[in-house]
Amino acid sequence: IDQSINKSTIMAKEEITLSQPLQRNLDTFQNEFWVSKEKLHEIIDVFVQELKKGLHDNDDPYQIPMNPTWVMDYPDGSETGDYLALDLGGTNMRVVIVHLLGNHKFTKVQTKYRLPDHIRTTRKREELFGFMAECLGKFLKEQNPDGIPEGKTFPLGFTFSYPTTQSKIDSGVLQRWTKGFDIPGVEGNDAAALLRDEIEKREIPIKLVALICDTTGTLVASRYTDPDTIMGVIFGTGVNGAYYDVVADVPKIHNQLPDDISLATPMLINCEYGSFDNKHRVLPRTKYDVQIDQESPRPGQQAFEKMTAGYYLGEIIRKILLEGYETGYLFKDLAQDSEGAKKLAKDYILDSSFLSNLESDDTPDLAESKKEFETKLSINTTPEERLYAKKISAFIGTRAARLSICGISAVCQKMNYRKCHVAADGSVYMKYPHFPERAAKGLSDVFGWDGIKEEDHPIKIVKAQDGSGVGAAVIAALTHARNVKGLSLGLKQN
Ligand code: BGC
Numbered sequence: 001i002d003q004s005i006n007k008s009t010i011m012a013k014e015e016i017t018l019s020q021p022l023q024r025n026l027d028t029f030q031n032e033f034w035v036s037k038e039k040l041h042e043i044i045d046v047f048v049q050e051l052k053k054g055l056h057d058n059d060d061p062y063q064i065p066m067n068p069t070w071v072m073d074y075p076d077g078s079e080t081g082d083y084l085a086l087d088l089g090g091t092n093m094r095v096v097i098v099h100l101l102g103n104h105k106f107t108k109v110q111t112k113y114r115l116p117d118h119i120r121t122t123r124k125r126e127e128l129f130g131f132m133a134e135c136l137g138k139f140l141k142e143q144n145p146d147g148i149p150e151g152k153t154f155p156l157g158f159t160f161s162y163p164t165t166q167s168k169i170d171s172g173v174l175q176r177w178t179k180g181f182d183i184p185g186v187e188g189n190d191a192a193a194l195l196r197d198e199i200e201k202r203e204i205p206i207k208l209v210a211l212i213c214d215t216t217g218t219l220v221a222s223r224y225t226d227p228d229t230i231m232g233v234i235f236g237t238g239v240n241g242a243y244y245d246v247v248a249d250v251p252k253i254h255n256q257l258p259d260d261i262s263l264a265t266p267m268l269i270n271c272e273y274g275s276f277d278n279k280h281r282v283l284p285r286t287k288y289d290v291q292i293d294q295e296s297p298r299p300g301q302q303a304f305e306k307m308t309a310g311y312y313l314g315e316i317i318r319k320i321l322l323e324g325y326e327t328g329y330l331f332k333d334l335a336q337d338s339e340g341a342k343k344l345a346k347d348y349i350l351d352s353s354f355l356s357n358l359e360s361d362d363t364p365d366l367a368e369s370k371k372e373f374e375t376k377l378s379i380n381t382t383p384e385e386r387l388y389a390k391k392i393s394a395f396i397g398t399r400a401a402r403l404s405i406c407g408i409s410a411v412c413q414k415m416n417y418r419k420c421h422v423a424a425d426g427s428v429y430m431k432y433p434h435f436p437e438r439a440a441k442g443l444s445d446v447f448g449w450d451g452i453k454e455e456d457h458p459i460k461i462v463k464a465q466d467g468s469g470v471g472a473a474v475i476a477a478l479t480h481a482r483n484v485k486g487l488s489l490g491l492k493q494n
Helices: 004-009 020-033 037-056 117-121 125-143 191-201 214-225 251-256 287-295 303-308 310-326 339-344 352-359 367-377 383-415 427-431 435-447 467-485
Strands: 080-088 092-102 105-114 154-160 206-212 229-235 239-246 266-270 420-425 459-463
Touching: 020 383, 037 251, 037 383, 037 435, 080 125, 080 467, 092 125, 092 467, 105 125, 105 467, 117 125, 125 191, 154 191, 154 214, 154 467, 191 206, 206 214, 206 467, 214 229, 214 239, 214 266, 214 420, 214 467, 229 383, 229 427, 239 303, 239 383, 287 303, 287 310, 303 310, 303 383, 310 339, 310 352, 310 383, 310 427, 339 367, 352 367, 352 383, 352 427, 367 383, 383 435, 383 459, 420 427, 420 467, 427 435, 427 459, 435 459
Parallel strands: 080 154, 154 206, 229 420, 420 459
Antiparallel strands: 080 092, 092 105, 229 239, 239 266
16 A cells, blocks of 8 residues: 555644554545545446447436537637526526637636525425526526616526436436435436426526536636636535547437538537446445445446445444444544534435544644534534544545546546646635645646656646536537538437
């Protein structure tokens, strides 16, 4: 096992010493969570096979979906126009008006709306889509205090970051909910149509022109400003990646291609690789990963996401801490009927900010972590327990970062990309301490860049432009341009 990972990223606190049993226990976790170079190669080989299989057919609901998005042009930064974008995220919803100025430049105005807490699992789909339409209406009113000019319609790009089957650019049938969403009546239905209905009911002057995913938006927005970008990836509440392939390599759409789309036409593919290895052939799952999967609303789905995405990282450490408590390693004075014990037993009470905060605590006796345990779990900790939890966080965070780059490596291998930029967005990439360095180290291990400085790595993960807003706008602009030219934007209609 390569111990070097943690040397730079976990500051051992000289003043805190772990007892032998706790240290032994920690060593076991380190082994279990470490993904070696050899294992990364093994995973990437299977990943490449799965990417190809997904482009070939839709036969298997457990394979990577590899969804064609009907974005068939590369932006060149000259696109102009004003577009609305609506982004449904895990915890917030954003409405953005983007002014594309050409010359790779844009300006934007945005408002964030907090999603009502229960909405992830509401029983009424109208509540979610109605809420989105309401926010759009409110936003337009605020932006047009003197009233909306008669006859004006705003083109909208809808960022709906869940796997959808698109037969054309302005529709998307939800394949399955991810990231803890579980609202009946949406899977198997066109999410664009559901939103359109609610917009029409309220007579809001908006035309939904494109449905996109955050990864797709990230790629296109970053490419609008940086032509070296070949992939858009999200390391956030969920994980996923998107890249441009060519139609020739997407056999599953060949028998319904309109005449103006040739085999040489580029096709942006939303991989939806959060569902990589749903058959559990190669990912090194621990018993905690297995439990998280079994207890989730969609067992058997999103195997890769469940080990790497922000939505699950807090739950992994909670399970480990709970086990430590139940077996008598941790929190020895915590009474069984205490507030702390109850909180610790509560599913998903911790999110990835818990691990982030522990990992970034460099105070001598981990005083920040002490507060973190008190506020989030109502538990009084010893310095030793805090150091233990900090190290466990680093194992979980490092595993997530190293696994995350397998999707990037597989796409680069398939497309033979040797030197390029990968645009990354998402809370984990942007906020989780050391995640970018750990991911870069993972890529370096895979491609053998030992001794090359991170800034000189040939494949570089860079911070993305705001994909869900600007990307949706650029895609709406590309769609508009195709419409003007009378070009197809989807499968041949029978
Ligand atoms: C969704 C993807 C999305 C990713 C990141 C996954 O759960 O299925 O569509 O891109 O999360 O938000």
